[in-house]
Amino acid sequence: MTSQFPPAGQAEQGESRREAVVRLSGVHRHFGDTPAIDGVSLTVHKGEILGLIGRSGAGKSTLIRCLNGLERPDRGSIKIEGREITGLSEEQLQPLRRRIGMIFQHFNLLSAKTVEENVALPLKIEGWAMEKRLARAAELLDLVGLSGKAKSYPAALSGGQKQRVGIARALAAGPALLLSDEATSALDPETTAAILELLKDINAKLGLTILLITHEMEVIRSIADRVAVIDAGRIVEEGPVWSVFANPRTAITQSLLSGIRPHLPQHVAARLVSEPVGEVVLGVDLSGPDAGVLLAGLSGALAGGFRLIHGGVEHIQQQSVARFFLGIPPASDGPARAVAYLERQGAKVEVLGHVPGHD
Amino acid sequence: MSPVMIELFIRSFFETVVMTVASGAISLVAGLPLGLALVATAKGGIAENLWINRFLGAIVNGFRSVPFIILLVALIPVTRFIVGTSIGMWAAIVPLSIAATPYYARMAEVSLREVDRGLIEAVRAMGGNRWTIVREVLVPEALPSLVAGFTVTLITLIGASAMAGAIGAGGLGDLAIRYGYQRFETTVMVAVVAVLIVLVCAIQWAGDRLVLKLDHKH
Numbered sequence: 001m002t003s004q005f006p007p008a009g010q011a012e013q014g015e016s017r018r019e020a021v022v023r024l025s026g027v028h029r030h031f032g033d034t035p036a037i038d039g040v041s042l043t044v045h046k047g048e049i050l051g052l053i054g055r056s057g058a059g060k061s062t063l064i065r066c067l068n069g070l071e072r073p074d075r076g077s078i079k080i081e082g083r084e085i086t087g088l089s090e091e092q093l094q095p096l097r098r099r100i101g102m103i104f105q106h107f108n109l110l111s112a113k114t115v116e117e118n119v120a121l122p123l124k125i126e127g128w129a130m131e132k133r134l135a136r137a138a139e140l141l142d143l144v145g146l147s148g149k150a151k152s153y154p155a156a157l158s159g160g161q162k163q164r165v166g167i168a169r170a171l172a173a174g175p176a177l178l179l180s181d182e183a184t185s186a187l188d189p190e191t192t193a194a195i196l197e198l199l200k201d202i203n204a205k206l207g208l209t210i211l212l213i214t215h216e217m218e219v220i221r222s223i224a225d226r227v228a229v230i231d232a233g234r235i236v237e238e239g240p241v242w243s244v245f246a247n248p249r250t251a252i253t254q255s256l257l258s259g260i261r262p263h264l265p266q267h268v269a270a271r272l273v274s275e276p277v278g279e280v281v282l283g284v285d286l287s288g289p290d291a292g293v294l295l296a297g298l299s300g301a302l303a304g305g306f307r308l309i310h311g312g313v314e315h316i317q318q319q320s321v322a323r324f325f326l327g328i329p330p331a332s333d334g335p336a337r338a339v340a341y342l343e344r345q346g347a348k349v350e351v352l353g354h355v356p357g358h359d
Numbered sequence: 360m361s362p363v364m365i366e367l368f369i370r371s372f373f374e375t376v377v378m379t380v381a382s383g384a385i386s387l388v389a390g391l392p393l394g395l396a397l398v399a400t401a402k403g404g405i406a407e408n409l410w411i412n413r414f415l416g417a418i419v420n421g422f423r424s425v426p427f428i429i430l431l432v433a434l435i436p437v438t439r440f441i442v443g444t445s446i447g448m449w450a451a452i453v454p455l456s457i458a459a460t461p462y463y464a465r466m467a468e469v470s471l472r473e474v475d476r477g478l479i480e481a482v483r484a485m486g487g488n489r490w491t492i493v494r495e496v497l498v499p500e501a502l503p504s505l506v507a508g509f510t511v512t513l514i515t516l517i518g519a520s521a522m523a524g525a526i527g528a529g530g531l532g533d534l535a536i537r538y539g540y541q542r543f544e545t546t547v548m549v550a551v552v553a554v555l556i557v558l559v560c561a562i563q564w565a566g567d568r569l570v571l572k573l574d575h576k577h
Contacts, residue, residue: 068484070480070483070484090488091488094486094487094488095486096486097483097484097485097486098485098486100484101485102481102484102485104477104480104481106477108475108477108478108480108481109481110478110481110482110495110496110499110500111500111575111576112499112500112502112573112575113495113499121482121485121495122485122486124495125482125485125486125487125491126486153575154575155575155576155577169485170485173485173486179484
């Protein structure tokens with residue numbers, strides 16, 4: 001890959017990490033009486049991958065379209081690379097959009113153009129000569145691993161290959177920002193993983209800033225540096241991915257996470273009672289370097305032992321995030337000592353109930 | 360058929376072909392931009408303007424609701440102004456074109472409206488202007504369907520050109536009426552119908568082949 005790509009700045013980020021590519025403040029957008037976006041403030045820093053997650057209808061599609069002027073906000077400020085774009089006319093927006101690449105859920109490739117013509121289209125719009133733009137397209141197809149498909153039509157490609165073409169096209173004009181609109185939602189899990197890997201790779205290689213919207217936490221977990229949760233047009237929670245996973249504060253985040261975080265098995269939950277009879281069931285959350293050794297420590301501190309019902313440690317952004325469900329025998333002060341020990345280690349402990357018959 | 364009859368037959372055939380091709384070409388050149396204008400000015404279009412859209416729609420509907428035989432007569436002053444005469448093959452091309460243009464404009468409108476809005480959004484997102492959208496998205500993506508619509512328009516024009524015999528335009532339809540019907544020359548009638556069937560089939564076949572060649576969606 002050559003000089004035409006923006007320089008990668010990943011290694012020596014330091015202070016430049018804080019440089020904002022996108023800065024939204026107080027953005028509102030209403031459709032009739034319903035607010036689609038209800039006062040959103042959000043910053044995307046240079047070189048980061050920010051994941052914006054929400055249920056369908058939460059306003060994420062509208063929000064992402066405000067960033068390149070496909071939607072106009074009613075109120076608020078949107079700055080792209082420091083430049084306010086809310087007052088710009090359609091003609092003034094056009095050169096700005098060339099600084100922002102976009103990929104789509106349904107790929108949106110032109111069926112009447114070959115793969116290389118699709119990739120070269122943003123350059124044709126910029127007025128590049130045919131030879132130069134096809135050379136650049138070839139370079140990009142190489143980057144996304146599709147060199148052999150330049151002359152094919154999109155209809156002959158698989159979904160994953162189509163999205164690779166979409167990514168190559170979005171990168172053609174050397175954008176400062178890549179917007180990803182549910183780019184993996186139409187793909188199977190294996191292809192999704194490959195596409196996310198490619199995006200991560202491009203982020204690392206080119207230092208490209210990426211804002212992706214999705215309704216799948218799995219996507220956030222595997223690629224994002226930071227996550228913002230949007231619900232009913234508002235950002236309800238925001239932070240590094242590992243910390244939001246370790247400690248989701250809002251009900252909507254918990255519900256979005258419920259599919260991929262360990263939770264108490266159904267048959268155990270069904271037998272839970274509140275009366276203090278039988279085994280005590282604890283839910284334990286801990287993140288940080290101690291998460292991996294928590295259980296070993298607990299078994300040392302607890303003479304009566306315990307039962308690991310469900311859960312484990314996972315690693316998000318090199319951080320250990322643990323979530324366990326433990327059964328503690330009711331004998332003497334076992335449960336109280338377990339809670340005290342776990343809390344001393346910094347874990348969040350919740351007494352979920354008792355399982356009669358397990359003692 | 361006598362040699363004179365055969366000569367007349369061949370001349371009529373070429374008159375039909377010339378009328379169809381000429382008015383077809385004019386309706387394509389005028390109808391496609393009109394169809395584009397209808398789609399672009401419609402609600403949610405790339406140049407939304409509902410007043411212009413309604414105005415264009417009303418004109419198209421107006422011309423399309425007048426029966427062709429009436430249009431043929433009503434347009435005589437216009438024809439005389441453009442061609443210099445209101446009789447003959449060249450004179451018939453004027454009303455044929457004027458009738459076929461709104462017809463093809465509607466066909467083109469339907470084809471262009473079918474283009475996936477996501478594609479328009481993608482090209483807007485990469486900084487394309489309206490002209491880029493027309494040139495790179497709307498027309499190329501709708502092309503197979505635009506060709507299919509044009510095929511239908513040409514075949515409709517063959518039928519309509521027969522009526523133009525009413526203003527002495529000649530052509531196969533005129534021949535069939537004057538010799539086949541009014542003089543009971545069944546051979547002429549059968550021959551005309553047979554040639555028309557072959558002509559229509561040939562146009563349809565060529566159109567279908569072209570559509571298949573242009574369509575990369577499958």
